[in-house]
Amino acid sequence: MCSFTVVYGQQASFEGVVRDAKQQVVPGVSVRLIELKRGKPSDAEGKFTFQGLKPGMYTLQASFVGYKTLQEKVNLVADKTLHLDLELVEASNDLKEIVVVGYVSQNEKPITIGKLLIKPMDLPQSVVTLDKSLLEAQQVNRMSDVLMNTNGVYIFGATGGYQEEIAARGFSMASSNTFKNGMRYANGMISELSGVEKVEILKGSAAILYGNVAAGGVLNLVTKKPKFNFGGEISLRTGSWGMYKPSVDVYGGLSQNIAVRLNASAEQANSFRVGVSSERVYVNPSILFKLSKKTELILEGDYLADQRTPDFGAGIINYQIVDIPRERFLGVAWSNIKSAQSSLNATLTHQINERWTVKWMSGLRQNSSNLFSNTRPNAGSLITSDGQWIRNLQKSEVEERYGISQLDFIGSLKVAGMKHQVLLGVDSDFYDTDTYAYNQFNRYDTVNVYSNALSSARNDQPAMTPLTKTMAPIRRFGIYAQDLIHLNEQWKVLAGIRYSYQQTLSDVYNYTTKKTTSSSNFDGAFSPRLGIVYKPSLNHAFFASYSNSFTLNTGVDINNQALPPSLIDQYEVGVKNDIWDGLVSVNVTAYRILNNNLAQNSLVNATTYSYVKEMAGSVQSEGIELDLMSKPVAGFSFSGGYSFNETKYVKSNTYIEGSLLKYNPRHTANVGIQFRHQGLQVGLTTVYIGERFAGRSTRVLVANDAYRLIALPAYLQADLTAGYTYKKMSLRARMANLGDVINYNVHDDNSVNPITPRNYSLTLTYGW
Structure with a gap:
């Protein structure tokens, strides 16, 4: 009708x-x-x-x-x-889901992480959306697989082999920058993607929406939602080194107004690193209530338990990576880390009228980790030039509780002939973190990293005594307003501001002295945003924007006063194009991120205490990004991009001015080609990670400083995928790292993790 x-x-x-x-x-x-x-x-x-x-x-x-x-x-x-x-009227026959791949261009995909659903062409910011069809075709299993489709967003570390550390535009994406269904999740453990339907990346500053997030951008995982029609699939994936992963996805309506969905998977695998193994269980239930024609409530649960062998990789001798076989594991045989994360969140959406919608989201999360292993090579005990390494032991436990409540009013109205898309919101969240540290067990044993025969290795698991318990509660509050003003069909202005307040407390109990040391810090900051978009036509847009974010600092100044936050300015210009009648999207973005009040060691009165600092340093990140994506032509579709980034110390009394910050490649690029015809799918995905540095930056304050950077060479990785679907059955195959490239993710000079060599996986799926 x-x-x-x-x-x-x-x-x-x-x-x-x-x-x-x-x-x-x-x-x-x-x-x-x-x-x-x-x-x-x-x-x-x-x-x-x-x-x-x-x-x-x-x-x-x-x-x-x-x-x-x-x-x-x-x-x-x-x-x-x-x-x-x-x-639209529902069809009487039972239609099965048909996925149209590549029909929607990158510039036609609004992202939910932006809260206000702005068309990408109207947004003065770079965005990336990776949808279900792409994730399935590439058979992604880890975040590193997902980020093969992005530039300027990359994995920079894998400390201990139990996490994937993400960075964007030169800045680390810590847990404050990673979200699942709009709620922060702890990314200190490897993400599970079997229940994910879409990955959204909002590059650049998002402080106006989420407070003290890092300047590089935010990432949001969108899980699969309930459906009223009955369906689902079961699958089994197997792969190299004994990987085994069954999964199930079932959805359907319980009534006209209630729909449910359940995603679940289990995985166990060994590793190319001899003696390293892992196992995990994941459950993601959700239920949708249609409370009325204008109101719906969705409840989503998420549980992940992960147990694996901590692996700090190859060692480093004199700031050179030790040349040993990449399958050699140097850790203690019984090393183990157990991690778990569970969350429950509720989202209530009510359409007040045709122009205004109110959205309330609230959630709770609990996560924990228990690590008992050898310490990192070079963390307290250096590997000698002949390969002798005295292994020490470490133990730690972390328990964290997180909660958030968020209320948004989203409206569309006309004032003086101009259309306004308005976002008004308030949020409040808390972290309660308990960290248990144990006295390090020194000189557990001595091994030689060049030897396969670890005859001197010990296998007993000694008791370790507790050292400290650190309780660090954090309370945050924010209020924000944003307006996208459509001056006319060609000109748009996006303006907004946020005020954030954070209270950070710390109580450290020492088990030896039986004393508690306390500290507190109270911070507030404004985060403005202003952007202008000019659209000479429907398929072309030029934009420029300014935004401001902040990062909190620890320590005190020379007057023993708590340090204020460091304010970070970001400038961004770009052009977005849908050319050839929307067949290809071509977007180019240039940016500058500047932290002009970086906290660094204070030199007043020759102060040498590391907790006494001054706000006098400066770090700058500059870059340019190119993003390409096509719709299908004769079954072929293409995506690709290139990024140049340079993040360096502009002013510092601690490190050499002009020197690059660690971990950030100057050049990253990606190319993906997909072909589909009826039930056949074939694809090739490649990613290029340029030269970057690990190790330790040279300190200008230390005479004859022995610290040095470690240059990691560039590498190109290619993955090949193929699949065929016949009726309700599909078989997919993936060969990753076709060239069997050898390279490393390195944290400082003590966790040197080789990237995974050539490997395969096969997935058999039955759907209904």
């Missing part, structure tokens, strides 16, 4: 919203003009817009899986805008 009214505008165009029979908006509907062979999907609010059209009669077609295709004639009149209300 289609109804419409005519309102005056500046040119022949039309806009509308798609709803179902219950008057719920329907996102992702394919809306096309048959005569022009042009189309676009409805956004997350069910809305779509076509502009810059010649007056005349057109055939409008709206189609979506599970609904009857709607086709209507519409007459566009010069200097008028046609407003359409489309209602």
